[in-house]
Amino acid sequence: MSSTTLETAGEVAVLRLAHGKANALDTELCTELVSRFGELQASSCTAVVLTGRDGIFSAGVDLRRLDDGGPGYVREFLPALSDAFLAVFDFPRPVVAALNGHAIAGGAVLAAACDRRVLAGERAGIGVTELLVGVPFPLTALEILRCAFGTSALRGLVYLGAVHDGEDALRLGLADELSDQDTVLPRAIDLAERLGSLGADAFGHTKAQLHRPFIERIGEQRPGDDARVEKIWTSDEALASISAYVERVLKKNG
DSSP: OOSEEEEEETTEEEEEEOSTTTTOBOHHHHHHHHHHHHHHHTSOOSEEEEEOBTTEEEOOBOHHHHHHHHHHHHHHHHHHHHHHHHHHHTOSSOEEEEEOSEEETHHHHHHHHSSEEEEOGGGOEEEOOHHHHTOOOOHHHHHHHHHHHOHHHHHHHHHHOOEEEHHHHHHTTSOSEEOOTTTHHHHHHHHHHHHHTSOHHHHHHHHHHHHHHHHHHHHHHHHHHHHHHHHHHTSHHHHHHHHHHIIIIITTTO
């Protein structure tokens, strides 16, 4: 069963996450995102809108899968996660996030990988909560967050793990504009159409220029950092922390 759906709105492609009730990121969804963005790059679309469904954008990494799968699954999952983030971040045409609901942890990184973010007002929030679970993000995720939000803001987001919604998210630069729940997708499509009407080569080159320092750091440092992150995520301490978080938070909330 597909983890995403693809629709068109004129020349804009609308890619909707449709994976379980929370669009949690697992190996299957990450692999499909890479495939979808590969297909979109070969298509004639002028821009992409990435959104969720049922009042949720993405709750982030599927911690239940990590808890059940243990070290073997973690080693399979982490490279797929970084590849999915890069597929969005490195896409040469405009990508607009229609944040119809919460974008948490890995979901916040997916939102940050987009060029613009339209947030559904008080119904949706953005938060980088990975340290609260007891694990660090891979370098790829942090560089994408750094590109979107800046180093100074990133420290507070990552260390404190708060979820910011509405005007607070707008003030911090986590969202570029607010919209009502019913209009967040149409507004994102309008914005994607406007960006997509710019010269494709000029936009793509400018986007590559803006992203180049972050892409270069990822290329240079990812192998060593990925090995370190994998070691931490597969440690007994981290796996116990993930399991405790699942019991304390996820199972409590259903």
